[in-house]
Amino acid sequence: xxxxxxxxxxxxxxxxxxxxxxxxxxxxxxxxxxxxxxxxxxxxxxxxxxxxxxxxxxxxxxxxxxxxxxxxxxxxxxxxxxxxxxxxxxxxxxxxxxxxxxxxxxxxxxxxxxxxxxxxxxxxxxxxxxxxxxxxxxxxxxxxxxxxxxxxxxxxxxxxxxxxxxxxxxxxxxxxxxxxxxxxxxxxxxxxxxxxxxxxxxxxxxxxxxxxxxxxxxxxxxxxxxxxxxxxxxxxxxxxxxxxxxxxxxxxxxxxxxxxxxxxxxxxxxxxxxxxxxxxxxxxxxxxxxxxxxxxxxxxxxxxxxxxxxxxxxxxx
Numbered sequence: 034x035x036x037x038x039x040x041x042x043x044x045x046x047x048x049x050x051x052x053x054x055x056x057x058x059x060x061x062x063x064x065x066x067x068x069x070x071x072x073x074x075x076x077x078x079x080x081x082x083x084x085x086x087x088x089x090x091x092x093x094x095x096x097x098x099x100x101x102x103x104x105x106x107x108x109x110x111x112x113x114x115x116x117x118x119x120x121x122x123x124x125x126x127x128x129x130x131x132x133x134x135x136x137x138x139x140x141x142x143x144x145x146x147x148x149x150x151x152x153x154x155x156x157x158x159x160x161x162x163x164x165x166x167x168x169x170x171x172x173x174x175x176x177x178x179x180x181x182x183x184x185x186x187x188x189x190x191x192x193x194x195x196x197x198x199x200x201x202x203x204x205x206x207x208x209x210x211x212x213x214x215x216x217x218x219x220x221x222x223x224x225x226x227x228x229x230x231x232x233x234x235x236x237x238x239x240x241x242x243x244x245x246x247x248x249x250x251x252x253x254x255x256x257x258x259x260x261x262x263x264x265x266x267x268x269x270x271x272x273x274x275x276x277x278x279x280x281x282x283x284x285x286x287x288x289x290x291x292x293x294x295x296x297x298x299x300x301x302x303x304x305x306x307x308x309x310x311x312x313x314x315x316x317x318x319x320x321x322x323x324x325x326x327x328x329x330x331x332x333x334x335x336x337x338x339x340x341x342x343x344x345x346x347x348x349x350x
Contacts, residue, residue, distance in 0.1 A: 034058075035056065035057050035058045036056075036057050036058070036080045036081065036339055037057065037058045037059075037060060037075065037078045037079050037080060037081075038053065038057040038058070038059050038060065038079070038080070038081040038082070038083060038335065039060045039062050039075070039076075039079045039081070039082045039083070039098070040053075040059050040060065040061050040062060040063065040082075040083045041062050041063055041082065041083065041084040041085065041088050041090065042063055042083070042084055042085035042088050042107065043061075043063055044083070044107060044324075044328055044331075045324055046321070046324050046325050046328050048325070048328075049325065049328030049329070049331070049332065052328075052332055053083075053332070056332075056335075056336075057081070057335070060075050060079065072094070072097050072098075073097075076097045076098050076099075077098075077099060077100065078100060079098045079100060079101060080100050080101065080102045080103070080339060081101070081102060081103045081104075081105065081335050081338065081339060082095075082098070082101065082103070082104045082105065083105050083107060083331055083335075084104065084105070084106055084107070084113075084114070085106065085107050085108050086106055086107075086108030086109060086110030086111070086113065086128075087108075087110065087113060087297070088113060089106070089110075089111070089112070089113020089114040089115075090104055090113070090114055090115070091113075091114075091115050092115040092118040095115065095118060095119065095122070095124070101122070101124055102124065102125075102338050102339060103124065103125055103127070103334060103335055103338030103339065103344065104119060104124060104125070104126045104127070105127050105331045105334040105335055105338075105344075106126065106127060106128045106129070107129060107327055107328070107331050108128060108129060108133075108318075108327070109128050109129060109130055109133060109241060110128075110241070110268075111126060111128055111348060112244070114126050116348060116349055119349045120349040120350070123349075123350060124349065124350070125334075125338050125343065125344050125347035125348075125349055125350040126347065126348050126349045127330075127331075127334040127338075127344045127345075127346040127347050127348070128346055128348065129326070129327040129330040129331065129346070130191075130346050131191060132318075132323055132326035132327045132330055133192075133317070133318040133323050133327070134191045134192055134195050135195060135323075136317060136318050136319075136320045136322065136323040137192050137195075137266055137317040137318055138192055138195030138196045138198075138199055139199070140266055140292060140313065140316070140317040141192075141196045141199075141237055141239070141264055141266045141317075142196065142199045142200065143290075144264045144266070144290025144291075144292065144311055144313070145179060145184075145200070145235055145237070145262070145264055145290060146179055147290060147311045148262050148264070148288045148289065148290040148309070148310075148311050149176060149177040149178070149179040149182070149235075149262060149288070150176040150177070150179065151173070151174065151176045151308065151309075152311070153308075153311045154308035154309070155173055157308075158172075158173060177260075177262075177287065179203060179205075179235075180203045180204050180205070181203070181204045181205060181206075182200075182203075182205050182234040182235050183205065183206045183208070183232060183233050183234045183235070184196075184197075184200045184205045184206070184207050184208075184233060184234070184235050184237060185207075185208050185209065185210070185223070185229040185230065185232065185233030185235070185236045185237070186207065186208070186209040186210075186220075186237050186239055187209070187210055187211075187226065187229070187236065187237065187238045187239060187240050187249075187267075187271075188209075188210075188211060188238065188239040188240025188241065188242065188267065189209040189211045189215050189218065189220070189239070190211075190239065190240070190241060192239045192241075192266070192267075193209060193211075193237075193239035193240075194218075196237055196239055197209070197220055207220045207221070208220060208221045208222070208223050208229055208232055208233065209221070209222060209223065209229070210222070210223050210224065210225065210226055210228075210229045211240075226248060226249075226253055227252060227253055227256045228256075230253050230254075230256035230257040230258075230261070231256045231257075231258075233257065233261065234260060234261055234262065235261065235262040235263075235264065236249075236253075236257055236261065236262070236263050236264070237264045237265075237266070238263075238264065238265040238266065238267040238268075238271050238272070239266065239267050240267050240268070240271065241267065241268070242267070242268065242271065245268070245270075245271055246270045246271070247270065247271070247272070247273040247276075248271055249263065249265075249271055249272045249273065249276075249277070250273040250276045251273070251276040251279070251280065254276060254277065254280040254285055254286050255280075255285055257286050258285075258286065259284055259285060259286065259287060260287050261286050261287055262286065262287055262288050262289065262290070263277070263286060263288075263289040263290070263291075264289070264290040264291075265289075265290075265291050265292065265293055266292045266293065266317045267293065268293060269293040269294040269295045269296075269297060270295050272291075272295070274294070274295050274301050275301075277289065277301075278301055278303045278304065281303075281304075281307055281309065281310060282303065287309060288309035288310060288311075289304075289309070289310050289311075290310070290311040290313075291304070291310065291311070291312055291313065292313040292314075292315055292316060292317050293315050294315075297315055298314065298315075300312060330346065333345070334346060334347075
């Protein structure tokens with residue numbers, strides 16, 4: 034009899050779903066209308082859970098799964114998982130750490146280039162037929178050169194380092210801030226976020242800081258300055274969105290490239306009409322390559338835990 038797995042979020046890679054179905058009896062919780070009744074029906078036999086970083090799993094649901102042996106997060110965010118309760122029960126909670134790095138860093142670079150060079154705004158200008166109506170060069174504001182910009186990176190983990198490697202190819206001086214200097218890095222460490230903003234033309238948020246909130250506020254944006262750009266491919270709540278909107282409306286910063294938001298999928302209405310803002314729908318890891326690698330890591334975590342082994346990426350055991 035195949036082990037039973039409760040899947041809280043869909044996985045978009047067919048080959049991963051095929052492997053899950055071959056190995057396990059997959060209970061697709063996300064497809065159920067009456068989820069409470071479904072858990073009463075299948076909860077006692079569930080040995081593993083697959084969830085996403087945003088969905089996570091709380092104590093109330095885990096308490097209804099007495100046979101639970103593994104929570105495999107298909108992502109890197111674990112703040113929506115009750116880690117303390119999982120640790121108390123000895124349940125490993127895993128994430129797909131490392132699988133997303135290259136694609137997230139690629140999008141950070143894309144947002145930097147798109148924002149500095151007004152790529153999205155000019156694309157709309159052409160598509161809307163405005164170039165034909167206004168062919169004079171002055172109809173489109175001049176953009177900013179990205180090459181050589183001073184780039185400040187907030188959080189020099191896997192993604193931060195990958196971003197630094199990419200922007201260094203553009204001749205960008207790089208500084209970073211983190212909880213402490215990281216041994217072996219050649220880039221300059223700046224001990225405070227405000228000081229980093231003051232020394233940066235572009236500030237890139239890469240910190241997987243699940244508990245931090247609103248650290249990029251009016252003070253930090255003022256320090257970044259009227260020629261500065263903000264890029265966030267980390268956590269939406271790292272930014273005080275009201276302060277960001279005000280800074281953009283009043284020219285306190287030059288522009289922003291945003292993949293994440295505080296209350297997804299709800300984006301502050303004021304941002305939607307701004308030509309100096311490039312918006313994405315939390316898509317930094319949304320490539321076939323990343324999502325396949327993530328699915329493979331979920332499969333391995335499930336297999337290891339159900340075989341009585343400690344999964345490699347466990348945060349709780």
